[in-house]
Amino acid sequence: MLMSIGQQGLWLAHQLDPESPAYNVVLAVRIRDRVRTDALQEAVTELVARHELLRSRFVAAEGGPVRETDPPEKARLEVREVPGADEAELFRQARQAADKPFRLGDEGAFRTVLLRRAADDAVLVTATHHIVSDATSAWLLVRDLLAGYGRIVAGQPSAAAPATPGWDEQVLAEREFTTSxxxxxxxxxxxxxxxxxxxxxxxxxxxxxxxxxxxxxxxxxxxxxxxxxxxxxxxxxxxxxxxxxxxxxxxxxxxxxxxxxxxxxxxxxxxxxxxxxxxxxxxxxxxxxxxxxxxxxxxxxxxxxxxxxxxxxxxxxxxxxxxxxxxxxxxxxxxxxxxxxxxxxRLPVPGLYEGPVVAGGLRVELCDxxxxxxxxxxxxxxxxxxxxxxxxxxxxxxxxxxxxxxxxxxxxxxxxxxxxxxxxxxxxxxxxxxxxxxxxxxxxxxxxx
Known part of the structure; x- marks a missing residue:
C-alpha cells in the first residue's frame, strides 16, 4: 500500500531516532464519569475500521518503506488501574503513555490508554505517530471515538463505514499533481x-x-x-x-x-x-x-x-x-x-479546548x-x-x-x-x-x- 512524500520523510526521521517521542501526536481527556471498557474497546475497533491509517504498519523493504494494514480487531485499548494516584502522578502517567515510542513496523502508529483512578475518574490518552495523523486528526480521532462509545452504550447501530477517499487514492492524487x-x-x-x-x-x-x-x-x-x-x-x-x-x-x-x-x-x-x-x-x-x-x-x-x-x-x-x-x-x-x-x-470537538463538555454521554475536559x-x-x-x-x-x-x-x-x-x-x-x-x-x-x- 502507498505512502505519501511526507510520510516517507517521517519514516526516515523515525529510523534515525526510533526512541524519540518528538513525532507523537497526542490528545488526552479527563473523564468524570463511569466508563464501560468493553464499549470503549468496541469503539476503538470501529474507529480503526473506519480510518485505515490507524491500523497501518510501516515496514522496511528492499525498495524503501511500505505500508501494511492489520485487521481492526488487532487494535487494543490498554487499561491501567491507578487507584490512589494524586494529580501529579496521574499527569506523569498520562505523559508517559503519550511519550512511549512507536514501533512502526511491528505495532503500528496508534494507541489508546485509559488511566483509571476511580470508577468515575480517568484519563483517556490517545496517541498517534505523525506519520498517520496531524493536529486536526487528533481531534477527529477523539470525536469519533467518543461518539462511537456513546452509540454503543445506547445500543445504536455502528457507523464504521470506511472513510473516503482511501489513503492510496490520496497518495495517487499527490503523485498525479506533482507531474501535472x-x-x-x-x-x-x-x-x-x-x-x-x-x-x-x-x-x-x-x-x-x-x-x-x-x-x-x-x-x-x-x-x-x-x-x-x-x-x-x-x-x-x-x-x-x-x-x-x-x-x-x-x-x-x-x-x-x-x-x-x-x-x-x-x-x-x-x-x-x-x-x-x-x-x-x-x-x-x-x-x-x-x-x-x-x-x-x-x-x-x-x-x-x-x-x-x-x-x-x-x-x-x-x-x-x-x-x-x-x-x-x-x-x-x-x-x-x-x-x-x-x-x-474550528476544532472537531466544539468547546473542549475551552472547558468541560459532554461527548458520547461522558463529561470530559482537556488534559494538556x-x-x-x-x-x-x-x-x-x-x-x-x-x-x-x-x-x-x-x-x-x-x-x-x-x-x-x-x-x-x-x-x-x-x-x-x-x-x-x-x-x-x-x-x-x-x-x-x-x-x-x-x-x-x-x-x-x-x-x-
Missing amino acids: PRGVRAAAYWRHSRAGLVAAALPTDRPRPPRRTLNGATHELALPAGTGRRLTRAAAARGLTPFAWLLGTFQAALRRSGAGDAFLIGCPVTTRFSPGTREAIGYYVNALPIAARFGPGDTLLDAVEGAQRRLREGMAHARYPVELLDGAERRGPLFRISCTLVAAD VPQQEGQLDLTVEVLQSASGFKALMRYNTDLFDEDTMVRLSGTWHRLIEASLDLPDTPTADVPLVGQDDLAALLALGAGPA
Missing part, C-alpha cells in the same frame, strides 16, 4: 521564491551536534487578552489575518535575535482540499517555505504585509510537497524553524499533555481561542536553554506590541528593553561617584 502542468508550475514557484535563501537558524547556546537530535521542551507565550483583541481589530482593519500579523512579527523577532536579514521558515498547512478528506484521519499536511527578506528601513507593517502576501501566494501552491525539490537546491535542511496556527473554534517537542530547532504553534492567543514554543534542548526561549518570546511580544502602537516603526529601531529595565541595567554598570 500545475505541479510543474508549483515547483517552479517554490524554486523562485526560495532562491538564495536558506533555513532560518538562531545562534545556539551549544554547538550543533554532528547528528540531528530530537530532545525538546516547551516554553509558552500567552498574549494579554487586551493585546489579542487589539491585534484582531488591527488585522481586520487592514484586510490581514491575525496569523499573518503574528507571523510577520515573529519573523522580525527572529531577525532581531540573530537569524539574519533573509531566511526561510516552514508554515505547515492542511492538504484537506476535497470534502471527504475533512473527516478523515491522516497526514494531510504540507509545509510552505515562507521567505523573509528585510531591508534597512523595512517597518513592522512591511513585515506583516509581506507575511500575508507570501502566505497567500504559498497557499496557491500548497499541494506541491516541497520535499521533492532537489536537495542540492536546498543547501541544507529544508527548515530549522516552523510556525503554524491552530484555531480552537506536552508533545511534539524537539522536531526542529524550534516549532511554534499559535493557538487562537475565544480567550485570545497563546504560542507554544517547542525547542530543541540540545541547542537552546530555556532562558534563550524566554528572551525570544519577550522580543516577539515587544514587537507585537510595537506593531500595534506604531506599525510604521522600522523593525531595527524597536527597543527590546523597557525604560525601567534599561535604567536597571545601566545602574549595574555605574560605579560609585
Whole structure:
C-alpha cells in the first residue's frame, strides 16, 4: 500500500531516532464519569475500521518503506488501574503513555490508554505517530471515538463505514499533481521564491551536534487578552489575518535575535482540499517555505504585509510537497524553524479546548499533555481561542536553554506590541528593553561617584 512524500520523510526521521517521542501526536481527556471498557474497546475497533491509517504498519523493504494494514480487531485499548494516584502522578502517567515510542513496523502508529483512578475518574490518552495523523486528526480521532462509545452504550447501530477517499487514492492524487502542468508550475514557484535563501537558524547556546537530535521542551507565550483583541481589530482593519500579523512579527523577532536579514521558515498547512478528506484521519499536511527578506528601513507593517502576501501566494501552491525539490537546491535542511496556527473554534470537538463538555454521554475536559517537542530547532504553534492567543514554543534542548526561549518570546511580544502602537516603526529601531529595565541595567554598570 502507498505512502505519501511526507510520510516517507517521517519514516526516515523515525529510523534515525526510533526512541524519540518528538513525532507523537497526542490528545488526552479527563473523564468524570463511569466508563464501560468493553464499549470503549468496541469503539476503538470501529474507529480503526473506519480510518485505515490507524491500523497501518510501516515496514522496511528492499525498495524503501511500505505500508501494511492489520485487521481492526488487532487494535487494543490498554487499561491501567491507578487507584490512589494524586494529580501529579496521574499527569506523569498520562505523559508517559503519550511519550512511549512507536514501533512502526511491528505495532503500528496508534494507541489508546485509559488511566483509571476511580470508577468515575480517568484519563483517556490517545496517541498517534505523525506519520498517520496531524493536529486536526487528533481531534477527529477523539470525536469519533467518543461518539462511537456513546452509540454503543445506547445500543445504536455502528457507523464504521470506511472513510473516503482511501489513503492510496490520496497518495495517487499527490503523485498525479506533482507531474501535472500545475505541479510543474508549483515547483517552479517554490524554486523562485526560495532562491538564495536558506533555513532560518538562531545562534545556539551549544554547538550543533554532528547528528540531528530530537530532545525538546516547551516554553509558552500567552498574549494579554487586551493585546489579542487589539491585534484582531488591527488585522481586520487592514484586510490581514491575525496569523499573518503574528507571523510577520515573529519573523522580525527572529531577525532581531540573530537569524539574519533573509531566511526561510516552514508554515505547515492542511492538504484537506476535497470534502471527504475533512473527516478523515491522516497526514494531510504540507509545509510552505515562507521567505523573509528585510531591508534597512523595512517597518513592522512591511513585515506583516509581506507575511500575508507570501502566505497567500504559498497557499496557491500548497499541494506541491516541497520535499521533492532537489536537495542540492536546498543547501541544507529544508527548515530549522516552523510556525503554524491552530484555531480552537474550528476544532472537531466544539468547546473542549475551552472547558468541560459532554461527548458520547461522558463529561470530559482537556488534559494538556506536552508533545511534539524537539522536531526542529524550534516549532511554534499559535493557538487562537475565544480567550485570545497563546504560542507554544517547542525547542530543541540540545541547542537552546530555556532562558534563550524566554528572551525570544519577550522580543516577539515587544514587537507585537510595537506593531500595534506604531506599525510604521522600522523593525531595527524597536527597543527590546523597557525604560525601567534599561535604567536597571545601566545602574549595574555605574560605579560609585
